[in-house]
Structure formats: C-alpha cells, structure tokens
Amino acid sequence: MIEITITRSxxxxxxxxxxxxxxxxxxxxxxxxxxxxxxxxVGAINSVYALTGVTPEIEQGDGFLRCVIPEDLPKVTFEKIQLLLEGMVVSLQTIEEEYGSHIKITFKK
Incomplete structure (x- = not known):
C-alpha cells in the first residue's frame, strides 16, 4: 500500500x-x-520549482519521496506553493477515493 502523510502547521x-x-x-x-x-x-514538486523558483528539500528512494517546504518565504511565494500543494492533495484524494485499498492519506500537525 502507498502511504501518504501530509504534515500541516x-x-x-x-x-x-x-x-x-x-x-x-x-x-x-x-x-x-x-x-x-x-x-x-513529482508534478507538484516540479511546479513549485518552475512557478516559484523555490527548491524544496527532497529525499527520494525506492518507493519513497519526502518533500519539505522551506520556511521564511515571502508571503506571495508561500501562498503560491500552498495552492500548488493543495491541488496535489485534491488529486491524491481523488486517487484514494477510487483505489482506497492501495493508497491511504493521513494528515498530521
């Protein structure tokens, strides 16, 4: 199963x-x-970089991806990144709705 954890402030x-x-x-x-x-x-990460110029902290491996957004960004840049990531969440939730026995999303603070 693919397990996704979205960490929110x-x-x-x-x-x-x-x-x-x-x-x-x-x-x-x-x-x-x-x-x-x-x-x-990966599209969300690429969009963050292409549309804001911000390079998130990335860690990758076989079946593993971790992305951390830098702190202390200008407000307008931060808001753009949030919109892109919220779009990613919506897309992942759509996949989860259809294939819930193969993918699970968890939110934490």
Whole structure:
C-alpha cells in the first residue's frame, strides 16, 4: 500500500509530505495507482520549482519521496506553493477515493 502523510502547521498550511510504499495494484510498469501518485507528487514538486523558483528539500528512494517546504518565504511565494500543494492533495484524494485499498492519506500537525 502507498502511504501518504501530509504534515500541516498549526495554521493548517502544508509544511511537508511523505510518500512511501508500493500500491501493488498491478505488475511493475502497469500499476496505474503508483503511476498516478508518482505523477501527481513529482508534478507538484516540479511546479513549485518552475512557478516559484523555490527548491524544496527532497529525499527520494525506492518507493519513497519526502518533500519539505522551506520556511521564511515571502508571503506571495508561500501562498503560491500552498495552492500548488493543495491541488496535489485534491488529486491524491481523488486517487484514494477510487483505489482506497492501495493508497491511504493521513494528515498530521
């Protein structure tokens, strides 16, 4: 199962997210749950960089991705990043609604 943890601040802003595991929905290379979660999460990170110039702290491995948003950003930049990450969450939740036995999202503060 793919497990996703979205960490929010006390103000409910996304500070980081972590994705780990494998969906095991289909064989490697044909797993649409894994492909969808990967595309959405990596696309969000790429969008943050391309649209704001901010490079998040990234850690990657086999079946693992962690992204931490830097602190002390200008307000307008921070707001853009939050919008992009909230869009990522909506997309991941859409995948979870359809394939909940293969992907789970948890929120923590």
């Amino acid at each position: 006390d103000s409910d802003y996304i500070q980081s997210f972590e994705i780990s595991g494998h969906a095991f929905f289909a064989e490697r290379g044909k797993d649409i749950v894994c492909a969808g979660a990967s595309a959405v999460s």
